[in-house]
Amino acid sequence: MQSFELNKTDILRLKQALEGDDEDLRALLLEYHATEIAILFSSLSQESRDRIISMLPSELASEVISEMDAEIHPERILENLHPERLSEIMEELDYDDATDILSQLSEDRQNEILSDLDDENARHIRNLLTYDEDTAGGLMNTQVLKINSRLAKTEALEEVIRQSEEMEEFYTINVVDDHNHLQGIVSLKDIIKSKNTVIVHDLIKEEFVYVKANTDQEEVARLISQYNLTSIPVVDDEMHLLGRITFDDVIDVMEEENTEDILKISGVSEDEELSGNWKEAVKSRLPWLVINLGTAFLAASVIRYFEPTISKLVLLSGYMTMIAGMGGNTATQALAVTIRRISLTDLTDNQAYRTILKEFTVGLINGACIGLIVLLFAIFYDKNPLMGLVIFISMTGNLVLAGIAGASIPLVLKRIGIDPAIASSIIITTFTDVFGFLLLLGLATRLLL
C-alpha cells in the first residue's frame, strides 16, 4: 500500500535477527524507519528493546524512542541506558518528547539526567516540566521558528533557512517584535513570492489562532481540528511566544481522549492502560463494580419488597429480566449519542431541551413497539392479557425513563462541570433496573393479585 510498512515477514525477519549477532541485527534494523522499529517494540521484551536502542545510531535511537507508544514505557529504556549514551540520546530528542518521557520518572532521576545535559537543553526541558501535561504548555515544543518583523525579504529567507536546519519540520513562521511578543504569522510561500523591497511586517497575517500555555489540551485539539491548522503558537499572558504545538501531537491527544471516552462510558477507569496487566485492570475496574454492586443491592431490595407478589406470580421473573434489560439498553443508546454529541459541540439551552425531548419520544415509540411484541406474547402464549397489559405499560414507561435519563444525566453533569462520560452505562443501567422493577411489580401487585 506504500513504500515502507511492517508486515508479517518483516516482523519474522527482525525477530530471527534478534537471535543472531549484533552486527547482522544492526544492519537489518537500519533498513527500517524509526516508526516501524517503534511498532516492532510492542511485541518485544524490555531486554530486546534495550539491546536494539543501544546499537542504533543515537539520532535513529531517539526517533524510535519518541515514536514509542507511551503504554510500552519508553522511560524504562532510558532507565537502563549507560549515562553517556543516555545524554547523547537526550540531546537528539525534541524538547517536548524528552519532557514527556522524563515526566514519567521520579524527580530525583529527572534531576540526575538533566544535570548531565548541556545547560541550554536542560533549561528548555526544566521549563517544560513545570507545565501540567494535559495543557498547551505540556504539549508544546519550545523549538519554534520565529523571525523579527523588521527583517527584509532576503534576511528573512536566510533566517528561516538557518533556523530550520535545527528543526525536523516547520509549518508556520511566527513573527515577533524586539521583545518576543507574537505579532502574527507568515508563510514561507508568501516570503518567496514577495517583492524584494518588502519587510516581514508587510506580509504578516494578523488574523491567526493562538493558545495560552494553560489552555486544556482538548481545547487545543478542537482549535487545530476546527481551523485546519498544521501548528498553533503558544504564548504566555503577555503574548510572549513560548512554543508551538503541531497537528501530529493533537492527533495523539485525540486518540487518547477517545480511548478515555470509550473506557469511561463502559465503566473502566480512564487511565487503565489498554495493554496493561491483570493487576492494573483489577485496580481500574473493581471499584466500579463495587459501586455498581451497591446499586444492584438497591434493585434487589425492590424485588425483595415485592417477594409476595413474585411468589404468587412466578411468571413475572422472566418478564422482569426483559424489562430491566431493554431499559438498560435504551439508556445506553441515548447515553452514547448524547455524550458523543456534547463532546463534539456545545449545546445551547434550547438544543439541550430538544435533545431530551427527542430521547423521550424515541423511548416512547421504541417502548411501545417492544412492549407490543411482549404483550402479544403474553396474550397468545401465556393466555394472560391483563398481565400483558401490565408488562406493556411497564416496558413503555421504563424505556421512556431510560431515554430521558440517558440524555439528561450527561447534559446536567456537563453543565455543573463534571465529565459527562462518568455517567457510564454501568450507573445508568441500575437506574433503569430499579425503576423497571418498581413499575412492573408495583403494577402487578395492584392489578393482578
Added chain:
Amino acid sequence: MQSFELNKTDILRLKQALEGDDEDLRALLLEYHATEIAILFSSLSQESRDRIISMLPSELASEVISEMDAEIHPERILENLHPERLSEIMEELDYDDATDILSQLSEDRQNEILSDLDDENARHIRNLLTYDEDTAGGLMNTQVLKINSRLAKTEALEEVIRQSEEMEEFYTINVVDDHNHLQGIVSLKDIIKSKNTVIVHDLIKEEFVYVKANTDQEEVARLISQYNLTSIPVVDDEMHLLGRITFDDVIDVMEEENTEDILKISGVSEDEELSGNWKEAVKSRLPWLVINLGTAFLAASVIRYFEPTISKLVLLSGYMTMIAGMGGNTATQALAVTIRRISLTDLTDNQAYRTILKEFTVGLINGACIGLIVLLFAIFYDKNPLMGLVIFISMTGNLVLAGIAGASIPLVLKRIGIDPAIASSIIITTFTDVFGFLLLLGLATRLLL
C-alpha cells in the same frame, strides 16, 4: 484564548443582525472567519443559512459551505441557490469538498449542476464522484502540487509558486516523471537551500508513504497519524499521481470513526446522525432492540424452565438480577478495553491469547471479590450459607465467562473480517444473562432443594 472565536456575545450580535436589514448583516458577517460562520449555522434555520450564503462574496460563501458540519446538510443550501450563483460557488469550492457535497444529491441533480460548470471543473468532480466516499479516492483532492523531476532549481521554484497561487495551502511537493508517475517528494525548504546547479531529481526523498485510491480511509488515517504526515499522495495501480489527502481531512475521519465506534459498542447504528431527529433515531435503534428482545426471550426462557425452583426460593430473584447485572458490566468492561486496543494496533496470535488470559484472570479475581461480598450478605442477612455458596460460585463463574467473552468475541470477529465493535454491549450482555441464570438456577435446583 485566541484572536478569533465565536463567544456568546458574538452569537447574540449575529442573531440580532439577522432581524435587521441585509446591508448591516453583511457588514457584520465580514468580520468573521468562514469557520465561525459555519459554527453559527448549527444554531440557525435553513432559511437564515440560505439568506447568509446568498449575501456573502462567493469565495467566503464557498469556504463556509465547505466548513459546515455534514450533519447540518450543506447540500440543502446548494439546492436552494439560484443556478448562476450556484455555479460561482461551485467553482470556488475545492474539488474534494464539492464532490462530498454533490454526492449527497440525486444523480439527476448532480448532472444538472455539473453541466453548468466549466468543463475542467466538471471533469475533476465527475472523476472524484466515481470513488467510494470511504476510500482514499473519495477523500483526496485532485488539485495537487507536482513538478517534473528534470526541472532545475529556479524553474522548480517558479513552478511551485505558480501552482500554489491556485491552492489554498500546500505541504509537500510531489515529483513526477514525464508520464505523471510519482517518483518521490521534495520540500520547499530543500529546494530553496539547494545550490543553483541541482535539478529536482537530486533532491528527491525516495522513502515516502503513499496510498492507492481504493485504500480504506481508516488505513489512510492510521498512516498519516503514525508517520506524522501533513499530506499523503494518492496513486493508481500504475503509480500515476491522482491527488493528495491532507491531515485535516484525516482529523475529520478520525472524529467520524470514533463516533461510529462509540455508537456501535452501545447498540446504535453507526450512521445515526448525532443531531438527527427522533424518526432517524428510532430507525437506527429499534432494530437493535428487537434483536436484543429475541435474546432476552432466551434468557427469560431459562428462568421459565426453572420456575419451580424460583417459586420455592423466591429469594433467588433478587440475586438473579445481581449476577446478571455484574456479568453484563464485566463483559462491557472487557469489551471496551479489547475493542479499543485492537482498533489501535493489530495483535499477534500470542498477544490475542494473552489478552483473553488476562480477562479470564480479571474476571476470576473481580468475580471472587464481588461474590465474597454477596456471600457475606447471604450468610449474615439471609442466614443461608449454602445459598450464599451457590451465589458465590455463580457470581465468580459468570464474571469469568463475561471476561472471556468480552475479550474473545471481538478478537474472533476481527480475525474473520467482521467489525469487532458490532459485538456491542447489547449482544454480549444477554450472553452473560443466559449463562448467569443457568448457573445460579441450575446450582440452586441441585443443591438447595
